[in-house]
Amino acid sequence: MSLSDATQFLQLDAENAIHLIHPPAPAGKASFVFFNSMGANTAVWEDVLAPALRENGFGTLSFDYRGQGQTRFGPEATLTPAEIIADSRTVIDRIAPQEPILVGLSIGGLFAASALLGGAQARGLVLINTLRKQNAQVEWINTLEARLIGMGGMPLVLDVLRPVLSGVDQLEKLRATHLPEDGYTPWPADHPRRRLAEGVKQAQWDIPWQDLSLPVLVMTGLQDRLFRIQKDVDELTARLPDARTVTYDEGGHSLHAEYPDRFVADLIRFAGETGVG
Secondary structure (H helix, E strand, C coil), X not given: CCHHHHEEEEECCCCCEEEEECCCCCCCCCEEEEECCCXXXXXXXXXXXXXXXXXXXXXXXXXXXXXXXCCECCCCCCCCHHHHHHHHHHHHHHHCCCCEEEEEECHHHHXXXXXXXXXXXXXXXXXXXXXXXXXXXXXXXXXXXXHHHHXXXXXXXXXXXXXXXXXXXXXXXXXXXXXXXXXXXXXXXXXXXXXXXXXXXXCCCCCXXXXXXXXXEEEEECCCCCCCCHHHHHHHHHHCCCEEEEEEXXXXXXXXXXXXXXXXXXXXXXXXXXXXX
């Protein structure tokens, strides 16, 4: 199946349609279902990772939330976590990917876990720098991000936070295309990404992680110095009934971008552990 044939819009109603890309899995193999972070979209997965997984015989499903990528949304859309989780469940239920393994990047892991707790079915769950507690740190970061977007858009957000999100090697790669001499342009209050940043303040991080009885892979980059509080990561991991961990000593928040080959290998290994590898 060509990528164009696998691309579709899942119509929710007259005004809302989820953009998704779903090359199905061969018989008996897993489908990796990707849950974006707030700043991601299908391109994050479809650039390198999803094609590599398909080349290894797996199916993939990537999709954009309302407010992201090519997904269409109407004036009544809230662009809040509750809406994202509900839409995600609808995508999984209606597309019905074979032997799904949910892969969540940052807050995307929270959305995937919440979808599972709400009744979605999967063979496994991958949490990429997801685990954190509802605390002053999370509130501070969310408030700061929303304000920075208003001042200079996502380019300002990423340039401000990048030194505590990425390892030194990644910073060296990015330096030439960041910190522009001509400064930054504010984004208006109705910009979808700014609305998502406001909506994310409603995220509920204190979910019953202990109720996730399926296999869970916790992936952590030790150079993620923005979100990671290691004692909280360890405590929440211990609450998962069937958890295993992978640590990237030199990796930051975006492990999929910094170490794509290792990342793909870790996903394939995990699929084997769940019996659909």
